Amino acid sequence: MRDWVEHAIWWHVYPLGFVGADTTGADRTPVRRLDHLERWLDHVVDLGANGLALGPVFESSTHGYDTIDYFRVDPRLGDDADLDRLVEAAHARGIRVLLDGVFNHVGREFGPFRTAQDDLSSPDASLFRRDASGALATFEGHDALVALDHSTDAVADLVVSVMTHWLARGVDGWRLDAAYAVPPEFWASVLPRVREQFPDAYVLGEVLHGDYADFVTRSTVDSVTQYELWKATWSALESANFFELDWTLQRHTDLLATFVPYTFVGNHDVTRLASQISDARHRAHALVVLLTVGGTPSVYYGDERGLTGVKEDRAGGDDAVRPAYPATPADLDPAGQDTFALHQELVGLRRRHPWLHTATTRTLTLTNTVYAYESVGSVPDQRLVVLLNVSDDDATVDATASTVLAGTAHDADGGQGGRWSVPGHEWAVLS
Template sequence: MPDWTEHVIWWHVYPLGFVGADTTGVDRAPTHRLRMLEPWLDYLLELGANGLALGPVFTSRTHGYDTTDYFEVDPRLGDTADLEHLISECHRRGIKVMLDGVFNHVGRDFGPLVTALADPAAPENALFRRTPAGELLAFEGHDALVTLNHDNPAVAELVTAVLTHWLDLGADAWRLDAAYAIPATFWAGVLPGVRERHPEVYVMGEVLHGDYAGFVAASGVDTVTQYELWQAIWHGIAERNFFELDWALTRHTAFLGAFVPYTFVGNHDVSRLASQIPDARHHAHALVLLLTLGGTPAIYYGDERGLRAVKEQRAGGDDAIRPAYPATPADLPPGDQDPIGAATFVLHQELIGLRRRHPWLHRATSRPLDLTNTGYVLEVTDGIHRLIVALNLGDEALSAATDGARRLAGTADTIPTGHAVPAHGWAIFG
């Protein structure tokens, strides 16, 4: 894994939603909206992040995950010059840039697919998978998404060319969408050639569940999405069941022995954290975990302001979790009009600042010191340094033996045995 990843914290943005572009496919008028992200780069830095993880920016028919041209920026966002300008402005500020590549499937308007559908004898037909009945294979039942044939060397050549092309133009990292649906051997064949040309590239694969470490080893990606931890954090807190979280952290510690997971408490595919956890007093607990546990953390835009939204299983059901942002940070409501948003932003700053002062947390593992359904005290350590994190979901104070460590963040009272974290509170000691 590239050395720079030890210090990166991503701010994850879904561009088409962020800039208010139409994602239904009705309005595809060319507009240079990608430059609307530029005023937000200093906001990203103010938050404490230093990486911009972009959702799809390549030409697609609707939501970005139905790619129709891998080598062109979607006209609803602008053109290649706009993306190059954004990358340049990021690099000028010390911000890394991650692009989102959808290589499991393509949209129905993908050029070679149009050719294949027009001529059954065309060589382009070999680029796509088909069912035993000869029909194009749809990805997870979505007829608009046609699965590529990853057994065909021409597909590997295409993906290699795409990855390399945008790295040549300045990108630093790639997210591989639906990487779990593609054979690990495919990535093992593609990535060495990409790394030979760009040895500092960071490659993250979207994997939902299963043998994370095995996939990393077999595919050659640097990391995968830690969905197990995401699930355990929000669900364990919402249900007041820290035993669920502790089980996930046992597995997380094992993963850290093999690779550093990509960690998050929200993204473009799931309901907002603030909507997943009914008790608002416990939202901070999830963020504390994200920023004190080992991993490469990502903050999904809007979560830093405590936005609420629920993903729905219907057409347009993702729109609420992929909202438009104002033209500039100055257009955000002031703190007295948006106290939750302002306070949540400050909390992010505080916890990101703490993580920056303890960069060893990137590879740190954890172990429980005290565990009940509503109380969790854990040690986070790299074998040399340590923090103690205490989380309380209960109605009574939680006693934590802190071995003389001082409080670094959160709220706690000093008691003879260590510290007492108030009801529904949290604290970090070191």
């Protein structure tokens, strides 16, 4: 793990949506829009985050995941100089920058694919995987996404050249899109070549399910997306079933013995937290979990303002969770200020306890509607107690602590600090 990642808290942005670019392919007029995102860097600092995790920024046909040219910034966003300026402005504020590498597949306008279509015997055709019939394969049935052949040296060389090109221009790491669809051995052959030149780069793989630790070990990525914890967090709160969250946190603790997962409660591919959890009183609880357990946490843009949005399985079904942002933070709906203040409070708590990056959890109290756990670091004084209550009634739990750091709790032990009461639908973090 790169040392700086211990302190990283990401603000995740889908750039094409954020800047209001058309993502249907109907209007690809070149417009220099990245300065719009640059105006939000102080917002990242105000949030307390210190990382900007960008979705696709390379030239593509529609939504960014159907790449045309890995070495060119999408003209709907600007040009290479605009991205350089954004990275420089971020670094000036102490903000690291992560790029989205779509290396499992390309779009049908990708130059070598057009050549291969016309002549399957051409050298460019070796970049692409064939299906059982010998035809060029696609990714998960999406005809617009053509699968690369990761068994070839040509694809490995391409990915290394793309990753090192942009790292040399100043970015700090990569998210590997659909990493789960690529053989781990491919990443294990590529990443040492990248790290030979850029040993400080952070590499995160998108993995939905399966044996996360095995994937990390075999692929040599630094981390993977912790979808199990994402699902268990909102689902446990929505269904009042903390047993699901507790079971997943036990698995999460096991993962921390191998790597530090990339944790989140929202991203560009899922329904927003404020739409997943119908009871608004319980949405804060999800953020409490995110920022008090081990992991490298990420906040998806808009979640810090309580935005809603439902992902739908249809054309344009991602639009609701990938909205345009206004010109400046001052133009945001003031209704989201309380949610933003809560994010600031809990991100600040996280920053003051950096050992939480690798903290493990131990269950103190568990019912369907009341959950208490302690997060512990590697030395005795690294310990926080988290109390979550989604019932209508006050809940009293046995937990040794002396101070309420955030949330609402009352000493129910006559000043001894061994029992604490949390009101219905409230939460607290204690030390």
